Amino acid sequence: MNVYAKAAMISCMKAIFLFCLFILSFSISANDIESYPIFDAHIHYSHDVWEAIAPEDAIRRLKAAGVTRAMVSSSSDEGTQRLYAADPDFVIPVLRPYRKRGTLDSWMYDDTVIPYLKERLARYRYVAIGEFHVSPEDVATPVVRQVIQLAKQYDLMLHVHSDADAIELIYQQDPNAKILWAHAGFEFAPRVDQMMSKYKNLWADLSFRRDTFGNGQFISGWKSVYIKHADRFMLGIDTYTPQRWLQINEVMAWQRDLLRNLPHDAAVKIAYQNGQRVVAARFKRHK
């Protein structure tokens, strides 16, 4: 072998070695649940947190726990705008109809809500309206009807905290509504399965769903629902009180335990792919 052929062979072997190293490191990190990036579909940064935790600090805490992108809605929207201004590549704003704590069961009777939402929609960009609480009895109120219409008009998702019956009533008003169902409605596995099979534009976040999985065990029927609808679920910490900001790592430990007990392809979808594909891509489209 002449000197050129030898040099060529060595550099070829080097390239193969580096390529193998690259593949190996990629597959190790892809399989390592602790390093999955997390898309969080349920963050609030409400008025009683602003003084205690500055926007940069709030984002730092989420990133330290592994969150790489977050849907944020706040009471009032000022909190969301502060976080968004601090890191527009991290925050995806969602417009909440609440301006302060304690209005979750009365907001649909407040005539000032719609002008407030219209004013915000004219000024800022959002991916959804929510998270709002609604019971089946309240879906037909003029305020809720107008919220559903505003989402349609602005091509926004709805982030809805309700049971399955209220979701059905929203789809009666707008069969093309795109709904992120907070906490999967706290419904049992068969009802969630039925809803997701029936409505293709229904996604769900799993915040506060420790009743579906704990200590390495899935509860009654949940594993098959998670796998069957793996392209519809997202994670969420739901920082609904100042106290909850102190529990981020504990919630994340449960989330990672859940992911660890799912097949790899379902776990990566639920961890971040669904959020990127459904929510982040949608927000980009709105630019």
Ligand SMILES: [Zn+2]
């Ligand atoms: Zn919430």
